[in-house]
Amino acid sequence: MTLSVRIRHALPGLTLDAAFDAPQGVTALFGRSGAGKTTLVNAVAGLLRPDAGRVAVDDWVLFDTARDLWLPPHRRRLGYVFQEGRLFPHMTVRKNLSYGGRFAPVAPNRRETDHVVEMLGIGHLLDRRPGALSGGEKQRVAVGRALLSAPRLLLMDEPLAALDAPRKAEILPYLERLRDETDLPVLYVSHSVTEIARLATTVVVLDSGRVTRAGPAAEVLSDPAAVPSFGPREAGALVPGRIAAHHPDGLTEVAISGGRLLIPRESAAPGTSLRVRIEAKDVMLSLARPEGISALNILPATVTAVTPGTGPGVAVQLRIGTDLILARITRRSAERLGIGPGLACFAVVKSVAVAKGDVGGAG
Incomplete structure (x- = not known):
């Protein structure tokens, strides 16, 4: 699946003017705070209506201002994982997962649910409530809930930012499995070079609302001209x-x-x-x-x-x-x-x- 993004939007102190195409896999949006990463993702999600642009996953067009086409968020078939899991505290993990299935065109069957549970390693958590989970466990459940909604695109806005180093190390292998075992395109926001080096298929670097570099992860990360974007100590x-x-x-x-x-x-x-x-x-x-x-x-x-x-x-x-x-x-x-x-x-x-x-x- 190919993700095509063209967005232009003026905000106080920032004009977002970003365009890129990315193949199947994890497309990492990298940039310092204020670069426009979350604004771009919210526009893709339909939480922000940009001044102009077009976003499509293959032939599934989410919006196209030139054609006056605008799908509301609930019709975009997107999964969104935030910095915090945002699980329902009164529900067990099992019920949080099944809630995601309510938004799928066809309710996931037992085999599909079992595959997601196994892939994310959350089978032993199904009868627990969110209050009894670690930060990394909550995020894995949040990813599972998003996957069971059968999205055509998964958005992840700094999903590991609130976790300490051990919890990040715990969840990264599961996100690698998600990348490798599904054909679901993922738009992944991060300011961590280590994260994007582990996960990204494609890297898009944003600076002051504009794309300064975009391409395969190995190509962008090895570009000496990109060192100022990542920082000399992180390159x-x-x-x-x-x-x-x-x-x-x-x-x-x-x-x-x-x-x-x-x-x-x-x-x-x-x-x-x-x-x-x-x-x-x-x-x-x-x-x-x-x-x-x-x-x-x-x-x-x-x-x-x-x-x-x-x-x-x-x-x-x-x-x-x-x-x-x-x-x-x-x-x-x-x-x-x-x-x-x-x-x-x-x-x-x-x-x-x-x-x-x-x-x-x-x-």
């Missing part, structure tokens, strides 16, 4: 790989296009595909293959782009095999080493620098 690229082996010293070996990557042990079996986020600040560069150092990941690379920052740093884009990663080094180091496009070098990454939260399903 990092995605590398797809496959688990080659688990070693007895607690490391997992991942085969990537440019060699092997050692990371802290993963629980998945050898042969499992995954993607690893490597933060730019954790990549060092060397002109010669370094010897006698503790870092285990030393990968041949070629410099493809160098983008100066506003401070003393530069973002260096590197090609390793068929993949692109980023390194953040000082301008002084770049000048001293003669870093420029076409230069052959080595990228050095500490194994322990790859955090558990930066490794996810391949998508």
Whole structure:
């Protein structure tokens, strides 16, 4: 399914003028507070009537101001998951889920309901009330309720923002399953680079109401010109790989296009595909293959782009095999080493620098 968005709307202090197309999967809207992310999602949901625009999922047109077509929110076949689960406190989880089914064109059958329950890992919660659930459990139930309404598009407005780190780590694998096991397009709002790196198929970067970059997640995240949008301390690229082996010293070996990557042990079996986020600040560069150092990941690379920052740093884009990663080094180091496009070098990454939260399903 293809999601097509064209929205223009003037607000006090912000003019939203955003357009993008995204394929099936999770489309992440990323931007700082006030960039227009929630305004855009509310326009898609029908909670805001924009000055002009058109939004469609394949041939299902939600609104088109040029044709004076406007579906009210209850006819848009959308599921909406907010920052808080917004579950009915007097209902059990089972009844909260069945409430979502009331809005489906055809009530979900037992098999469909069981699949959603299993996919989200909430079977043991069915007889509990929301007051007895953790934040992560509430959000999983909220996602389940939205799915059982049989939506044609799922909207998620910073659904993990209110959760602490352990609860985020708990729910992310379930959201990966949602991405991988359904053909439902998802519009996902977040200001967390880690979240979008784990989940996104497509990334759309908003700044002051305008789209500054849009495209496949690996492509956008590895773009050195996008570093200011994500912040120099958060910038990092995605590398797809496959688990080659688990070693007895607690490391997992991942085969990537440019060699092997050692990371802290993963629980998945050898042969499992995954993607690893490597933060730019954790990549060092060397002109010669370094010897006698503790870092285990030393990968041949070629410099493809160098983008100066506003401070003393530069973002260096590197090609390793068929993949692109980023390194953040000082301008002084770049000048001293003669870093420029076409230069052959080595990228050095500490194994322990790859955090558990930066490794996810391949998508």
